[in-house]
Each structure stands twice: as structure tokens, then as C-alpha cells.
Amino acid sequence: QSALTQPASVSGSPGQSITISCTGTSSDVGGYNYVSWYQQHPGKAPKLMIYDVSKRPSGVSNRFSGSKSGNTASLTISGLQAEDEADYYCCSYAGSSTPYVFGTGTKVTVL
Amino acid sequence: EVQLVQSGAEVKKPGESLKISCKGSGYSFTTYWIGWVRQMPGKGLEWMGIIYPGDSDTRYSPSFQGQVTISADKSISTAYLQWSSLKASDTAMYYCARRPIAAAGNWYFDLWGRGTLVTVSS
Numbered sequence: 001q002s003a004l005t006q007p008a009s010v011s012g013s014p015g016q017s018i019t020i021s022c023t024g025t026s027s028d029v030g031g032y033n034y035v036s037w038y039q040q041h042p043g044k045a046p047k048l049m050i051y052d053v054s055k056r057p058s059g060v061s062n063r064f065s066g067s068k069s070g071n072t073a074s075l076t077i078s079g080l081q082a083e084d085e086a087d088y089y090c091c092s093y094a095g096s097s098t099p100y101v102f103g104t105g106t107k108v109t110v111l
Numbered sequence: 112e113v114q115l116v117q118s119g120a121e122v123k124k125p126g127e128s129l130k131i132s133c134k135g136s137g138y139s140f141t142t143y144w145i146g147w148v149r150q151m152p153g154k155g156l157e158w159m160g161i162i163y164p165g166d167s168d169t170r171y172s173p174s175f176q177g178q179v180t181i182s183a184d185k186s187i188s189t190a191y192l193q194w195s196s197l198k199a200s201d202t203a204m205y206y207c208a209r210r211p212i213a214a215a216g217n218w219y220f221d222l223w224g225r226g227t228l229v230t231v232s233s
Contacts, residue, residue, distance in 0.1 A: 001172075001173070003155070032218075034216065034218040034219070036218070036219035036220070038156070038220075040156075045206055045223040045224065045225050045226055046148075046156065046206070046208075046220075046223050047223070048219060048220060048221050048222075048223075051219035051221075052216070052219070057221065089155060089156050091156075091158075091219070091220075093218035096170075097170065098170070098172060098173060099158075099161065099170060099218060100146070100158035100161075100172075100218070101158065102148075102155060102156045102157060102158055103155070104155055105155040105156070
């Protein structure tokens, strides 16, 4: 199972919106509505931001939203803030024998 | 407080064995699976495997099958990740994370431990 493909970096100015893509195959992203997104600040553990493609856990800002089209999932951060500067990873269900595949990760920089 | 508490950092030599732990507290341990995720220095997240502590049903990533062993002791709400013979390439941060049980779905990790740094060097 190959890692899902994400852009290495995305940047934006405070207040802007950015979108991070996550491309897989019909065996993972395209085959199931089980894409999740994680935020990781330097030296910290990952934090769940989105699950089941577009659902937000309690306590996560509504500035974060998720979507999916075909084999590509996306995470959009609107109203970009300095605290959003972090690494972001997508993750998809890929079948019962190998349930998880992570993306390559995207570094978000707030200019 | 609901949390996953991981064991402390380890420094080992190549060829040595190691078992690190992840203890769940503040919730019913057998209502969640526990997964393990590797992060090598400066690199991304890699899923290693997952265990259901209720019956020890375990799945491994093909990349880690045979390289590590995942186990759990539900009586003390603790999951484990172990190596029989460490290599320098095992140097990484290892995270445990929980996945809510469900007949279908819930394929995400809603709570993560702080990680255990494993350094393997001669």
C-alpha cells in the first residue's frame, strides 16, 4: 500500500483560505468515505481535525472543513491564523487487512 | 482525564530487544482499538499495526509484519509494541492512538499519546 500523495508545502496569508489535497486510489480514498486529517505542531503528537471525509470532532474550529471527489480528498482551512502553521496528514481506510494508509504530509506556512 | 500515557524515551544498541507501552486512562479500554504509528526523524506518519484489547485481534501493516509485535493486557489497560532485535533504522518516535470500536466505520484515531522516542545506536 503506497502512501497517499500530498503537496509538500502550502502557504497563505492570515485571513486567507488554503486547500490541501490528498490523492490516493480507488482502493483507499476513492473506495470509502473514511478519510481523516491530522494536525501536528513541531514536537507534538498529531491531533484529529476531520474524520469520515467531512466531520469535525468536538472542539475543532469550523474554519477546518473536508471534502472528497473521486480519488482525491481535500482539507480547507479558512480564515488562516498563525496557530494553523503546522504539518497536516491525511489518512484513509484501505481495506480490512491493511486498514490505514497515511499521506505524505503537508507543511502549512502562514506568511 | 481521558489520555494515553506512553512509556519514556529509550536508548538501545543494535540487536537489543525492547518493549514500549501505552496505558489508557479515563475511559473503558476495551471500547477502543489501539494503533501504533511510527515517525522517523523529519519524516511523515506511518501506520504500523492495530490491536483490539478485548480479544487481542491484531492487524499489521505489510511493512512492519514480522518486524514488530503488538500486544495488549486489558487487565491493566495497556498496549505494547516490541522488537526482538533492534536496528539503527528503528530510531524514531512511536505514537499510540485509539480508534473507537464499531461494526463498521470509525476508521480514525481520536486520541493520541505523546509518543515514545526510541534511539538505536552503537
